[in-house]
Amino acid sequence: MSLPAVIFNEVSKFYGEVLGVNRVTLNIPPGITSLVGPNGSGKTTLMNLMTGLLHPDHGDILMRGISPRDPEALMRITGYATQYDTAPRWATGFTFITTGLLLFGYGRAEAEEKAWKALERLSLTDAAHRKVAAYSKGMRQRVRLAQAIAHDPALLVLDEPLNGLDPLVRAETIALFRTWANDGKHVIISSHVLQEVDLISDQVVLIANGMIIAEGTIRTVREEIQEHPSQYLVRCRDASGVASRLFSEDHVTEVRLNDDRLGLLVMTRDREQFARALSTIALDGHRIDGVVPADENVDALYEYLIGDE
Amino acid sequence: MMNVIPVVELEDLKVKLGRREILHGITCRLGVSGTGKAIGLLGPNGAGKSTLILTLLGFLRPSAGRARILGVDCAHSVGDARSRIGYMPENDSFIGDMTAVAFVRQMAELSGLPSEAALEKAHQVLFHVGLGEARYRELRTYSLGMKQMAKLAQAIVHGPELVVLDEPTNGLDPAARRRMLKLIVEMKNEQGMNVLVCSHLLRDIEQVCDEAVIMKDGAIVHHCDLEQERRSNRSFVELEVTGDDRRLRAALPEIGAEGVSEGFGRWRIVLPPGVDVNAIWTLVGRQQLLVRKLTHRRDTLEEIFLKAMGHLAQTPGEAGLEVGQS
Amino acid sequence: MAVYKRGYRRYSGPLTGRWARFLVLPRYAWRRLYRQRLVLLLTIVSFVWPMLCAGFIYLTNHAELLQGLDREFREFIQVDGRFFSIFMYVQAGFAVFLAALAGPGLIAPDLANNALPLYFSRPLTRWSYALARLTVLVGMLSIVTWIPGLMLFWLQVGLAGGSWFTANWSLGAGMVAGFLVWLLILSLVAMASSAYVKWRVVAAAVSLAFFFILSGVAEMIDNVLRVRWGHIIDPAWAVNQVWRALLGVTPTEGPGATASALALAVIVLLLVVVIERKLRPVEIVS
Numbered sequence: 001m002s003l004p005a006v007i008f009n010e011v012s013k014f015y016g017e018v019l020g021v022n023r024v025t026l027n028i029p030p031g032i033t034s035l036v037g038p039n040g041s042g043k044t045t046l047m048n049l050m051t052g053l054l055h056p057d058h059g060d061i062l063m064r065g066i067s068p069r070d071p072e073a074l075m076r077i078t079g080y081a082t083q084y085d086t087a088p089r090w091a092t093g094f095t096f097i098t099t100g101l102l103l104f105g106y107g108r109a110e111a112e113e114k115a116w117k118a119l120e121r122l123s124l125t126d127a128a129h130r131k132v133a134a135y136s137k138g139m140r141q142r143v144r145l146a147q148a149i150a151h152d153p154a155l156l157v158l159d160e161p162l163n164g165l166d167p168l169v170r171a172e173t174i175a176l177f178r179t180w181a182n183d184g185k186h187v188i189i190s191s192h193v194l195q196e197v198d199l200i201s202d203q204v205v206l207i208a209n210g211m212i213i214a215e216g217t218i219r220t221v222r223e224e225i226q227e228h229p230s231q232y233l234v235r236c237r238d239a240s241g242v243a244s245r246l247f248s249e250d251h252v253t254e255v256r257l258n259d260d261r262l263g264l265l266v267m268t269r270d271r272e273q274f275a276r277a278l279s280t281i282a283l284d285g286h287r288i289d290g291v292v293p294a295d296e297n298v299d300a301l302y303e304y305l306i307g308d309e
Numbered sequence: 310m311m312n313v314i315p316v317v318e319l320e321d322l323k324v325k326l327g328r329r330e331i332l333h334g335i336t337c338r339l340g341v342s343g344t345g346k347a348i349g350l351l352g353p354n355g356a357g358k359s360t361l362i363l364t365l366l367g368f369l370r371p372s373a374g375r376a377r378i379l380g381v382d383c384a385h386s387v388g389d390a391r392s393r394i395g396y397m398p399e400n401d402s403f404i405g406d407m408t409a410v411a412f413v414r415q416m417a418e419l420s421g422l423p424s425e426a427a428l429e430k431a432h433q434v435l436f437h438v439g440l441g442e443a444r445y446r447e448l449r450t451y452s453l454g455m456k457q458m459a460k461l462a463q464a465i466v467h468g469p470e471l472v473v474l475d476e477p478t479n480g481l482d483p484a485a486r487r488r489m490l491k492l493i494v495e496m497k498n499e500q501g502m503n504v505l506v507c508s509h510l511l512r513d514i515e516q517v518c519d520e521a522v523i524m525k526d527g528a529i530v531h532h533c534d535l536e537q538e539r540r541s542n543r544s545f546v547e548l549e550v551t552g553d554d555r556r557l558r559a560a561l562p563e564i565g566a567e568g569v570s571e572g573f574g575r576w577r578i579v580l581p582p583g584v585d586v587n588a589i590w591t592l593v594g595r596q597q598l599l600v601r602k603l604t605h606r607r608d609t610l611e612e613i614f615l616k617a618m619g620h621l622a623q624t625p626g627e628a629g630l631e632v633g634q635s
Numbered sequence: 636m637a638v639y640k641r642g643y644r645r646y647s648g649p650l651t652g653r654w655a656r657f658l659v660l661p662r663y664a665w666r667r668l669y670r671q672r673l674v675l676l677l678t679i680v681s682f683v684w685p686m687l688c689a690g691f692i693y694l695t696n697h698a699e700l701l702q703g704l705d706r707e708f709r710e711f712i713q714v715d716g717r718f719f720s721i722f723m724y725v726q727a728g729f730a731v732f733l734a735a736l737a738g739p740g741l742i743a744p745d746l747a748n749n750a751l752p753l754y755f756s757r758p759l760t761r762w763s764y765a766l767a768r769l770t771v772l773v774g775m776l777s778i779v780t781w782i783p784g785l786m787l788f789w790l791q792v793g794l795a796g797g798s799w800f801t802a803n804w805s806l807g808a809g810m811v812a813g814f815l816v817w818l819l820i821l822s823l824v825a826m827a828s829s830a831y832v833k834w835r836v837v838a839a840a841v842s843l844a845f846f847f848i849l850s851g852v853a854e855m856i857d858n859v860l861r862v863r864w865g866h867i868i869d870p871a872w873a874v875n876q877v878w879r880a881l882l883g884v885t886p887t888e889g890p891g892a893t894a895s896a897l898a899l900a901v902i903v904l905l906l907v908v909v910i911e912r913k914l915r916p917v918e919i920v921s
Binding site: 036037038039040136137138139160163164165166167168169170192193194195272275276278279282283287288289290291292293299302303306307 | 351352353354355452453454476479480481482483484485486509510511512551585586587590591593594599600601602603604605611614615618620
Binding site: 368387389391406411416423426433434437466467500502 | 647756
């Protein structure tokens with residue numbers, strides 16, 4: 001237990017009758033962790049609980065060893081960026097971040113230096129002295145991120161941080177998260193863009209209806225769902241021929257022909273045996289143009305576990 | 310002789326916002342009227358995408374040059390141009406105290422539908438976008454995803470030939486995103502509409518669009534035909550294997566191919582003309598490796614985009630062209 | 636047996652013409668207007684005075700009912716310019732409150748959630764949008780002003796005969812014109828406050844405050860600078876001057892009808908400019 005972790009223990013939060021989260025238990029190691037779930041599933045509640053903006057009705061929380069009931073200690077190591085456009089419009093980007101840092105207790109010179117560094121990391125130095133009101137949506141998003149990272153927090157909680165950013169800035173921001181994560185920090189983000197979550201996350205937490213549905217690395221989560229067979233898309237010329245060969249394999253549970261008769265969707269219980277069988281079929285002269293695993297990604301996990309509400 | 314009318318036609322278009330020139334003389338032809346296709350509009354912030362869309366809608370006047378939609382000039386025949394468009398703006402856009410049906414119906418009538426037809430279409434389109442159960446509720450009670458769908462509904466209720474969607478999947482959760490993309494594909498394939506999609510999510514564009522236009526600093530820097538990129542480009546192979554693949558690189562020339570490893574068993578291979586995919590299977594089998602993934606793909610939209618922005622000198626697909634000319 | 640696949644299909648039928656499309660907004664706004672109970676109530680209450688005036692007209696035309704009254708008094712009770720000017724004065728007051736009540740719901744809902752781009756992405760210009768909103772207000776206010784006024788006029792004509800008409804037709808025309816000027820100003824003020832203020836109650840208050848404040852400022856100017864022309868900026872006063880001129884009643888002391896009319900024209904122009912600035916489909920932030 002040497003690595004600091006984010007720990008939730010049977011945490012519940014209700015707003016009167018309205019459900020926030022119900023019996024959440026989590027153990028999140030450092031690295032990039034993505035919170036995934038439909039709107040209204042409890043992601044924002046979870047983030048508010050993490051940063052101490054809300055207190056749970058039941059259960060306890062430890063953020064890298066610090067309890068959210070000790071906000072002064074927690075906020076020193078935490079940077080939080082909400083999904084709402086709340087940067088004050090009257091300030092310039094620079095003053096916005098500097099003021100935040102002054103509130104932390106940094107001296108003016110140090111605050112300005114840190115603010116500038118944060119703005120540099122988010123490529124906002126050109127617009128730093130313009131009023132936030134004149135910023136485009138993407139720039140407002142970036143200035144909020146800059147404010148969250150300015151005091152070098154060990155724990156970043158970011159609600160949809162890549163929303164509205166163009167592809168270049170997205171890539172740069174993701175690289176920033178990666179650097180942070182490699183330094184042993186916690187980067188907890190919520191996102192709806194599952195393909196991105198796939199690429200950048202070390203861990204995923206799937207949440208729906210206020211409850212945690214799955215937690216862990218993508219591969220381990222997938223492996224744990226054994227009762228659901230793996231899916232593969234196979235492109236081939238002689239679809240029916242290949243299909244009949246596959247049917248004779250034990251591990252294959254389902255084969256579906258594409259409308260264009262040039263492809264198959266195959267469900268199999270054993271990935272390795274499937275790969276061997278396919279190789280044999282190809283070398284026997286059936287032309288296999290392509291093979292793509294259809295479900296080893298968060299998208300498929302999401303669809304299977306949470307589905308189309 | 311068939312007269313081909315492009316969906317969007319720009320002729321040396323210059324547009325100013327205040328005193329700054331945002332669009333610096335753009336010329337291009339996108340889409341073909343009569344065929345249902347989706348065109349992606351990409352670019353970093355500040356590239357001029359919104360300015361272009363606002364010009365097409367007639368909200369901004371060109372300072373020079375022309376912009377035409379389906380053959381109609383956007384500045385001189387604004388009414389005519391607008392009657393052929395449906396618009397879904399990026400920001401929140403609705404009338405809080407109207408029910409979805411009343412809202413969509415009013416918009417349909419404003420677009421020229423007779424009152425009863427408007428009511429009929431309003432119901433139809435609200436069911437179509439998945440708001441059937443909620444259509445008698447006031448729009449201010451809607452969640453974000455539902456508001457996006459309502460915005461889409463009002464954009465297509467009058468059956469326009471061109472639908473302009475600005476960041477349609479913004480803020481949608483994965484299920485709603487999938488539904489939105491499916492609706493877009495349906496609009497172009499089954500309803501025969503042309504769709505102009507402006508988005509930052511390259512994967513959405515890749516999934517849905519047939520053409521893509523990349524803008525930077527007020528000019529168009531690249532115009533690619535995604536359909537062509539998608540058509541199985543036999544020479545370029547993306548391979549993922551399990552097992553010890555250290556000797557694969559050295560073994561590739563045996564079949565005349567060249568390849569580069571991306572780590573974790575992932576490879577990009579270029580086959581010479583005349584060599585087809587069976588050779589890969591044989592080779593992989595000989596190396597005692599198992600194939601996890603095999604696809605034909607030249608360049609991802611992301612790579613094309615990065616090259617257009619100047620972050621890449623060449624895309625991997627272009628680099629590979631030197632080996633096996635296709 | 637047949638299976639019908641009925642989903643959404645693109646509309647491919649005939650389109651309505653420009654006038655029908657122009658009327659869409661007024662139709663919808665009209666429905667929303669009268670759904671508000673206060674508006675309905677106030678409209679009904681506004682008919683009380685016209686009914687009293689109708690009674691009055693009946694009385695004056697049936698001399699036998701006035702037998703017992705003083706001769707001078709009987710001359711005082713005539714249906715003339717003064718009568719109509721009093722009628723207008725009262726109804727104009729009701730109109731102010733009605734406009735303040737109905738105005739806020741007009742443009743504010745469209746601006747509150749950025750619905751203007753949806754309107755203007757259709758074949759609809761800013762001017763037709765504004766005009767459509769204006770016609771709803773003017774229409775609603777007409778119901779309590781010159782329409783009952785005209786009815787009173789025709790009642791009088793019916794009872795007093797053609798000779799009265801030839802002598803006094805200008806009263807009818809003057810009343811209608813006078814009311815229309817007032818309605819235009821009321822409607823523009825209501826539209827402007829609805830365009831700039833989101834909350835209904837505050838927008839209503841602003842519409843009313845417009846008139847009270849200008850009236851107060853006019854008084855102040857007059858008293859502090861000891862002049863008479865201060866009243867020119869008070870639209871209620873100015874419009875009253877114009878009415879008096881149209882109806883042939885002696886004007887109050889101060890600037891004449893032409894000066895008042897000019898002042899009103901300036902106010903109208905300013906209001907139009909102020910409203911135009913808010914009706915842009917896109918906000919240009921430099």
